[in-house]
Amino acid sequence: MPPELSGAARSSERAAADRIYYTLAAVIGGIVSIYFLVVPVLDLNIAFHFYLMLWITMASAFNVAAGFSGYMPFGFVAFYGVGAFTTAILVKSLGFPVLLALPFSGAAGVILGLLFAPTLRLSGIYFAIVSLALAGICRLVISNMPENITGGSFGLQLGSRAEPVHSFYVMMAVMLLALGVILWLSRSRLGKALRAVRDDAEAADMMGVNVTRVRLYGWLIAAFFPALCGGVEAWYTNVVDTETAFNTLTTAKTVIYAVAGGLGTVTGPIVGSVVMVWLDELIWRQFPLLNLLILGAATVLLVLFLPRGIVGTVLRWRPEWRRYVP
Amino acid sequence: MEILVLNGIVNGLIVGGIYALIGMSLTLLYGVLRVVNFAHGEFVIGGSFLAYALFSNLGLAPLYSLPVAALAFFALGWGAYYLLLPRLQNSDDPEIMSFLMMYGVSIALAAVMLLIFEADSRSIDYSFTPIAMKVGPIYVSTARIVAFGIVVLLAAALTGFLFRTLPGKALRATIMNPEAIKIVGVDVVKLSAFAFALASAIAGVTGVLVALVFPAFNPFSGAEYSIIGFIVVVLGGLGNPVGALLAGILYGLAEQLATVFLPQAMAPIIGFGILVAVILIRPAGLMGWRAQR
Amino acid sequence: MSAAIAVHGLKKRFGGLTALDGIELEAQPAEVLGIIGVNGAGKTTLMNCICGIYRADEGRVMIGGRDTTGLTPHEIAHQGVGRTFQVPRVFRKMSLIDNLLVPVLDRGEADAALIERAEGTLEHMNLIELRHNFAEELSGGQQKLLEMARMLMPDPKVVMLDEPFAGVHPVLCKFMIERIEAMAAGGKTVLLISHDLTSIYRLSRRVAALNEGRVIAMGGVDEIRGNPAVVEAYLGN
Numbered sequence: 001m002p003p004e005l006s007g008a009a010r011s012s013e014r015a016a017a018d019r020i021y022y023t024l025a026a027v028i029g030g031i032v033s034i035y036f037l038v039v040p041v042l043d044l045n046i047a048f049h050f051y052l053m054l055w056i057t058m059a060s061a062f063n064v065a066a067g068f069s070g071y072m073p074f075g076f077v078a079f080y081g082v083g084a085f086t087t088a089i090l091v092k093s094l095g096f097p098v099l100l101a102l103p104f105s106g107a108a109g110v111i112l113g114l115l116f117a118p119t120l121r122l123s124g125i126y127f128a129i130v131s132l133a134l135a136g137i138c139r140l141v142i143s144n145m146p147e148n149i150t151g152g153s154f155g156l157q158l159g160s161r162a163e164p165v166h167s168f169y170v171m172m173a174v175m176l177l178a179l180g181v182i183l184w185l186s187r188s189r190l191g192k193a194l195r196a197v198r199d200d201a202e203a204a205d206m207m208g209v210n211v212t213r214v215r216l217y218g219w220l221i222a223a224f225f226p227a228l229c230g231g232v233e234a235w236y237t238n239v240v241d242t243e244t245a246f247n248t249l250t251t252a253k254t255v256i257y258a259v260a261g262g263l264g265t266v267t268g269p270i271v272g273s274v275v276m277v278w279l280d281e282l283i284w285r286q287f288p289l290l291n292l293l294i295l296g297a298a299t300v301l302l303v304l305f306l307p308r309g310i311v312g313t314v315l316r317w318r319p320e321w322r323r324y325v326p
Numbered sequence: 327m328e329i330l331v332l333n334g335i336v337n338g339l340i341v342g343g344i345y346a347l348i349g350m351s352l353t354l355l356y357g358v359l360r361v362v363n364f365a366h367g368e369f370v371i372g373g374s375f376l377a378y379a380l381f382s383n384l385g386l387a388p389l390y391s392l393p394v395a396a397l398a399f400f401a402l403g404w405g406a407y408y409l410l411l412p413r414l415q416n417s418d419d420p421e422i423m424s425f426l427m428m429y430g431v432s433i434a435l436a437a438v439m440l441l442i443f444e445a446d447s448r449s450i451d452y453s454f455t456p457i458a459m460k461v462g463p464i465y466v467s468t469a470r471i472v473a474f475g476i477v478v479l480l481a482a483a484l485t486g487f488l489f490r491t492l493p494g495k496a497l498r499a500t501i502m503n504p505e506a507i508k509i510v511g512v513d514v515v516k517l518s519a520f521a522f523a524l525a526s527a528i529a530g531v532t533g534v535l536v537a538l539v540f541p542a543f544n545p546f547s548g549a550e551y552s553i554i555g556f557i558v559v560v561l562g563g564l565g566n567p568v569g570a571l572l573a574g575i576l577y578g579l580a581e582q583l584a585t586v587f588l589p590q591a592m593a594p595i596i597g598f599g600i601l602v603a604v605i606l607i608r609p610a611g612l613m614g615w616r617a618q619r
Numbered sequence: 620m621s622a623a624i625a626v627h628g629l630k631k632r633f634g635g636l637t638a639l640d641g642i643e644l645e646a647q648p649a650e651v652l653g654i655i656g657v658n659g660a661g662k663t664t665l666m667n668c669i670c671g672i673y674r675a676d677e678g679r680v681m682i683g684g685r686d687t688t689g690l691t692p693h694e695i696a697h698q699g700v701g702r703t704f705q706v707p708r709v710f711r712k713m714s715l716i717d718n719l720l721v722p723v724l725d726r727g728e729a730d731a732a733l734i735e736r737a738e739g740t741l742e743h744m745n746l747i748e749l750r751h752n753f754a755e756e757l758s759g760g761q762q763k764l765l766e767m768a769r770m771l772m773p774d775p776k777v778v779m780l781d782e783p784f785a786g787v788h789p790v791l792c793k794f795m796i797e798r799i800e801a802m803a804a805g806g807k808t809v810l811l812i813s814h815d816l817t818s819i820y821r822l823s824r825r826v827a828a829l830n831e832g833r834v835i836a837m838g839g840v841d842e843i844r845g846n847p848a849v850v851e852a853y854l855g856n
Binding site for chain 2: 118126128129130133137141252256259289291292293295297298300303
């Protein structure tokens with residue numbers, strides 16, 4: 001146990017810890033930014049890296065709901081799908097430029113989040129199941145809408161030109177925005193309130209935290225980014241249909257990648273996504289048929305042997321590092 | 327119109343019976359183990375595929391697949407329990423962790439079935455003689471009537487087991503108070519393994535019945551049955567087998583009658599809608615023992 | 620001048636069970652009001668009704684002259700009410716400092732000022748060295764101290780302690796008693812539930828004895844000690 005420090009000494013120790021934390025965050029952010037910046041320039045596999053950024057963003061947003069707030073939305077793909085269709089409809093039917101349509105996608109995600117807000121008072125399992133059902137309803141409602149709006153079973157084509165490099169950089173911007181927001185959240189008062197509500201909502205209530213409002217803010221942040229992702233991906237692939245936009249596998253991968261890295265930290269979802277996407281690519285190339293099986297088996301193994309994820313397990317082993325690791 | 331409605335009612339009872347069995351086994355699992363079995367639908371479809379494989383390769387009539395499925399899935403469930411579940415009890419949030427794990431199991435199982443049977447829809451080309459029978463003014467396929475008969479037998483047997491035999495009562499006691507049952511000296515691990523195995527067996531057998539009642543199935547049908555299972559379990563109250571029985575029948579009736587008045591594509595929305603409404607308004611279900619949180 | 624806290628005719632039923640059957644009591648600033656009663660007498664239910672976790676079926680709760688009946692728990696907390704729990708409810712996966720910051724997150728003070736205040740309180744409670752540990756890593760007694768520290772952060776005028784001494788080491792008990800005396804000396808109103816009659820009689824200016832959801836006696840320590848109704852309720856019939 002370190003010797004007891006005086007008030008002034010504690011203050012400077014705290015400042016030093018903060019410096020390490022933010023330096024680490026800056027370094028990681030810098031490496032990530034430069035790496036992805038350079039991918040199209042060096043003509044590395046754009047598709048692989050695009051989706052890597054997408055999963056990092058999705059897993060990070062899911063972390064806000066699950067790690068910071070304590071909710072497991074198994075219908076997370078609903079936000080993604082709504083974002084994808086919003087961009088597609090605005091671009092195709094109303095002629096919006098994509099960059100103008102994207103904020104509307106984000107807004108659509110937030111609106112959907114508001115619609116789903118009454119479910120926030122449900123406990124773990126009930127919430128997870130209802131979330132799944134609500135995503136199912138979204139998918140069915142959209143696929144049953146008139147064909148001229150949502151394209152029926154053929155889906156919507158956004159336009160004649162897909163722009164992989166432009167959409168790649170926009171995805172990067174979205175990812176960095178997400179990571180920045182989450183970094184802010186993890187140190188902010190809202191973040192502390194969220195975690196208190198996660199740990200014991202009633203006690204937090206009695207300590208003066210407006211539980212309903214705090215939960216809602218966390219939830220809306222978590223809803224915003226997958227919607228943006230859906231919109232950018234729609235631009236990248238140039239086509240949107242209900243099967244792929246509301247694919248339950250999207251939620252599955254998001255959950256698994258986030259859990260693999262470790263919920264509750266900023267770096268967890270990044271690490272988890274990088275490791276799992278890389279593994280997925282490796283295995284998919286060798287054994288394309290076993291892909292799904294390995295995903296399922298990996299989930300089971302993760303829950304059994306690494307329930308706190310990679311970063312979470314490291315922090316459990318070295319708890320003193322918690323203050324320094326974003 | 328009356329014929330359609332009558333059809334809806336009869337089919338509703340038959341389909342509802344199947345949903346009831348799915349719900350009863352799922353709620354048993356949750357009640358005893360506090361595990362939300364996301365892979366339950368895959369267990370059921372696994373049973374359907376087993377019947378299909380036995381029929382296509384060995385010419386075994388589906389009725390004979392029933393005991394095979396029961397034994398096979400009982401053994402699988404027993405093994406799966408010991409392999410997967412004991413570690414979970416020590417984690418911070420066993421309920422969510424088990425949910426996640428069964429999520430993984432469901433993906434893996436669907437993948438296995440996909441690998442073996444491919445993605446095409448399958449059905450069993452078995453016909454009873456006569457192929458249909460007259461029930462009042464309407465015709466019902468014999469396969470469905472037979473399936474319904476088996477459903478009734480199974481449901482009765484399960485209820486009898488739970489309420490009149492010692493191991494059954496032990497299971498119900500565990501549902502009511504998992505802590506107390508340990509103090510009383512019951513080997514909770516063995517009882518839990520038994521519950522898992524029993525629930526798996528019922529699921530597998532239900533799968534064979536699904537093959538008789540529904541026109542076709544594929545490896546991804548499991549997800550639909552899992553959702554139906556959740557709906558029935560929540561409607562009937564988590565951990566309440568009798569509640570699940572009633573809820574299953576009610577839900578089957580609601581679904582089939584809805585298809586009389588609404589387009590087919592809307593039917594799942596009704597199901598999801600009922601689930602959401604019940605959870606938000608009355609989470610304890612129609613007959614719930616335990617309210618949430 | 621109105622009482623710091625007053626409860627009038629409070630009733631609370633759970634299904635067929637009447638937990639509170641018309642509670643009447645009040646307490647003044649700088650006073651410790653002891654609350655005693657056998658298990659099931661309604662003591663914790665009373666606290667839960669006052670801080671808004673339960674909605675009373677009938678009756679009123681007044682904090683500093685303001686009617687707080689029916690307000691949400693966080694609104695009541697903002698009226699200057701703090702509490703601890705029989706079984707500690709700390710925020711398990713948050714550091715001790717963060718635990719202390721939760722009740723003051725909405726204050727306008729700067730982060731550094733709040734953190735310094737939190738550290739000061741932790742020092743007071745002898746928990747300063749563990750300030751970065753997660754709350755779940757503390758012992759039961761330490762968690763009770765943490766709860767007390769957390770409760771004091773927003774400087775509440777009315778403080779409710781539910782069995783603070785239960786299962787706590789005697790040395791720690793003595794420390795807690797000193798803290799409670801300091802709270803009252805500083806002007807706070809303390810409602811103290813405890814089965815530890817020695818501590819109750821030492822700390823309280825007045826004592827309210829509850830039985831079957833009612834206040835069967837309220838008065839000074841000596842009055843209550845000798846009250847035949849109280850003795851009978853405790854020893855049973």
